[in-house]
Amino acid sequence: MLTLGEVHTGLLQNSVPLSAERVAKVLRPLSGDQIQHYERPLTRGVTADRPRGVDCRLPAASKANPHVVGTVMWRSTVVGGHLVQGSAYADVVDTGEKRRLPWSHYTASPGRLELLTRADTEDVAQGYLRGATRPDHLDTAAIAAHALDRVQRSALLDRAPSLKTRRTRLRWAVIGTGTMPQPTTATFRVVSPDLRTVEVRVADDLMPGVIGLCEDLALHDWLLTTVARLLDNTLTTRRYGHVQRTELLRPAVDYFLHLWMPGARVDESLTSVWESLERRPGFTRQWDTSVARIRDQINLTTIELLRLTECATGTSAPAPRGRPRLPLGPRPPRRR
Amino acid sequence: MFVFATSDKGGTGRSVTSTNVLYRAALNGEDVCYLDFDFGSPTAGAVFGVSGVERGTTQGRGLHRYLHGKAVELQRIDVWQEARVLGGRPAGAGQLVLIPGDEGGGEFNQPPSDELIQRCADLLSHLNEEFSVILVDLSAGRSLATELALAATGLERMSRIESRWLVFHRWTRQHVLAAEGLVYGVNGLIRQAEARGHDPVIFRRRIRFVRTATTEPSSERERLGGLSAAQVAWLQQRNKELDLLASNRQVGRVVRLGTIPLDPVLQWQEQLISNEDVGRGVANEATLEAFDDLAERITDKSTWEQP
Numbered sequence: 226m227l228t229l230g231e232v233h234t235g236l237l238q239n240s241v242p243l244s245a246e247r248v249a250k251v252l253r254p255l256s257g258d259q260i261q262h263y264e265r266p267l268t269r270g271v272t273a274d275r276p277r278g279v280d281c282r283l284p285a286a287s288k289a290n291p292h293v294v295g296t297v298m299w300r301s302t303v304v305g306g307h308l309v310q311g312s313a314y315a316d317v318v319d320t321g322e323k324r325r326l327p328w329s330h331y332t333a334s335p336g337r338l339e340l341l342t343r344a345d346t347e348d349v350a351q352g353y354l355r356g357a358t359r360p361d362h363l364d365t366a367a368i369a370a371h372a373l374d375r376v377q378r379s380a381l382l383d384r385a386p387s388l389k390t391r392r393t394r395l396r397w398a399v400i401g402t403g404t405m406p407q408p409t410t411a412t413f414r415v416v417s418p419d420l421r422t423v424e425v426r427v428a429d430d431l432m433p434g435v436i437g438l439c440e441d442l443a444l445h446d447w448l449l450t451t452v453a454r455l456l457d458n459t460l461t462t463r464r465y466g467h468v469q470r471t472e473l474l475r476p477a478v479d480y481f482l483h484l485w486m487p488g489a490r491v492d493e494s495l496t497s498v499w500e501s502l503e504r505r506p507g508f509t510r511q512w513d514t515s516v517a518r519i520r521d522q523i524n525l526t527t528i529e530l531l532r533l534t535e536c537a538t539g540t541s542a543p544a545p546r547g548r549p550r551l552p553l554g555p556r557p558p559r560r561r
Numbered sequence: 562m563f564v565f566a567t568s569d570k571g572g573t574g575r576s577v578t579s580t581n582v583l584y585r586a587a588l589n590g591e592d593v594c595y596l597d598f599d600f601g602s603p604t605a606g607a608v609f610g611v612s613g614v615e616r617g618t619t620q621g622r623g624l625h626r627y628l629h630g631k632a633v634e635l636q637r638i639d640v641w642q643e644a645r646v647l648g649g650r651p652a653g654a655g656q657l658v659l660i661p662g663d664e665g666g667g668e669f670n671q672p673p674s675d676e677l678i679q680r681c682a683d684l685l686s687h688l689n690e691e692f693s694v695i696l697v698d699l700s701a702g703r704s705l706a707t708e709l710a711l712a713a714t715g716l717e718r719m720s721r722i723e724s725r726w727l728v729f730h731r732w733t734r735q736h737v738l739a740a741e742g743l744v745y746g747v748n749g750l751i752r753q754a755e756a757r758g759h760d761p762v763i764f765r766r767r768i769r770f771v772r773t774a775t776t777e778p779s780s781e782r783e784r785l786g787g788l789s790a791a792q793v794a795w796l797q798q799r800n801k802e803l804d805l806l807a808s809n810r811q812v813g814r815v816v817r818l819g820t821i822p823l824d825p826v827l828q829w830q831e832q833l834i835s836n837e838d839v840g841r842g843v844a845n846e847a848t849l850e851a852f853d854d855l856a857e858r859i860t861d862k863s864t865w866e867q868p
């Protein structure tokens with residue numbers, strides 16, 4: 226058995242996180258009243274899964290490009306009132322039927338892509354993770370992006386987010402290992418600055434839970450990526466003094482740090498997958514490092530500010546020579 | 562923020578100025594992105610010096626095909642990495658990304674459909690999540706690319722994202738009149754914008770003019786450059802007349818965002834001007850300063866208050 230999917234994650238284009246009621250309003254045009262709402266561990270609004278019909282090829286690694294017809298499911302999620310995800314997924318099945326049947330046949334089992342040509346599971350999974358290369362290939366990226374765009378379209382958003390961020394994409398494939406209990410494995414790869422893949426192997430009955438697992442993984446990867454990028458930008462920018470630079474980190478502290486709860490919403494039977502990802506690449510280890518760097522930066526700035534006040538009130542000796550220049554001051558002259 | 566670059570005539574220096582200005586903004590730490598909407602002749606790749614996309618991309622993943630739903634994934638070029646002369650992103654610089662047109666794409670040949678408008682708006686707003694300046698190089702004159710840009714930004718949901726329009730023109734009588742017509746004419750930008758849901762009064766405040774490849778007839782340089790006293794006097798006279806004409810036609814100083822001097826390097830080659838070009842004495846320092854100023858003014862709120 227095989228399930229393929231893709232999740233895109235980004236920042237909701239609003240200055241502050243939305244309340245659960247606002248989230249429901251933002252999602253309503255996508256899904257009417259069929260919005261699921263969860264309070265814990267984080268607030269989460271999710272639209273109903275919707276089918277999108279496709280008749281396309283799969284980008285198999287062997288270049289066999291097997292033909293599939295059926296539907297891909299998609300949904301949009303808002304997490305913590307502030308992050309937004311667009312998700313697309315489908316099972317790939319071989320029914321043995323090689324003729325294209327009327328549409329009603331495919332719409333009767335939503336979220337299923339039926340193979341019209343023979344295909345090897347491994348081959349299809351690897352090809353899919355490598356990505357579509359032809360216009361007639363299955364394009365889950367477009368469907369996931371659309372699911373995200375549809376949320377960002379909302380006229381209720383003020384479009385003044387606290388910082389510029391890049392969307393990240395997680396493409397995933399789950400391969401069923403059969404009906405016997407088997408150890409689950411997950412291989413996570415960073416393909417490019419915004420693209421990651423994960424290949425999961427689990428017993429067949431656990432497969433449905435993997436969609437939520439991948440959304441959770443994508444969310445944490447976005448947090449990690451975004452906070453790391455923000456830190457790098459803050460430390461390399463030459464535009465501001467020390468204090469202003471530390472100010473740039475503020476959105477991370479105000480809005481992102483509390484969202485870190487890896488695996489908290491993942492099906493119990495799949496926690497071993499998160500555990501293996503925590504060993505490698507070690508998400509929480511990386512996260513803790515970033516958080517520590519942010520705290521260090523803030524502490525250093527506090528010390529600078531204290532010293533400044535002391536200098537100003539004459540309660541201490543002036544700073545020793547050779548220290549970096551005091552942080553406040555006009556913007557340095559432009560480079561030519 | 563979206564910055565739309567347009568001009569009435571071709572060859573005004575729209576692309577060369579836009580690429581250079583964006584390059585300066587990136588050097589200064591802004592995350593910026595260039596969209597080549599000159600579908601008929603997408604040349605931004607050549608100006609940035611990115612091999613393989615001199616006349617648009619050949620990979621089939623450019624803007625033209627993407628907007629028509631024919632590209633799997635839009636191509637995105639990291640100019641710092643890909644440009645022959647830049648060799649990597651300097652410390653403290655922002656992102657500099659080029660989204661190319663398609664080689665052989667051709668102008669759009671029918672008015673934008675609703676689907677196309679929505680897709681274009683989604684793309685623009687997606688890029689706006691990430692970049693502080695998204696510069697869109699439109700083609701010269703009245704084009705369907707301009708129509709599309711106006712329609713996409715005219716949607717209710719796009720109205721909260723800042724957008725600015727730069728109209729490029731050379732400093733001649735014909736160019737001044739052409740720029741006036743493009744903006745204020747019967748089928749001009751303002752009318753077109755209104756038809757696409759923009760408030761004409763607000764839209765008008767978003768438009769500024771950029772003079773390109775100008776010479777300074779008052780300067781010593783002209784005289785040193787071999788012009789006779791009579792020639793200098795004649796140039797000064799024309800310059801005065803042009804100033805007057807421009808302000809009478811609402812293309813004058815109040816709505817001018819920048820003036821880019823004629824540069825020998827750009828006269829001979831469409832390219833980015835680097836600090837090294839100036840250091841070696843090949844390009845003029847004044848040109849670089851003009852690009853820097855323009856880059857700064859585009860994002861400076863105070864320059865966009867009501868003229």
Ligand SMILES: Nc1ncnc2c1ncn2[C@@H]1O[C@H](COP(=O)(O)OP(=O)(O)OP(=O)(O)O)[C@@H](O)[C@H]1O
Nearest residue numbers: 571572573574575576577701774823824827828831
């Ligand atoms: N400041 C300048 N000094 C001298 N030459 C310039 C200057 N700016 C642009 N040019 C030159 O003018 C020519 C036209 O410039 P460019 O291609 O940027 O114009 P354009 O308006 O984008 O034209 P098109 O309508 O064909 O797209 C180019 O050869 C360019 O190098």
Ligand SMILES: [Mg+2]
Nearest residue numbers: 575576599604
């Ligand atoms: Mg051009």
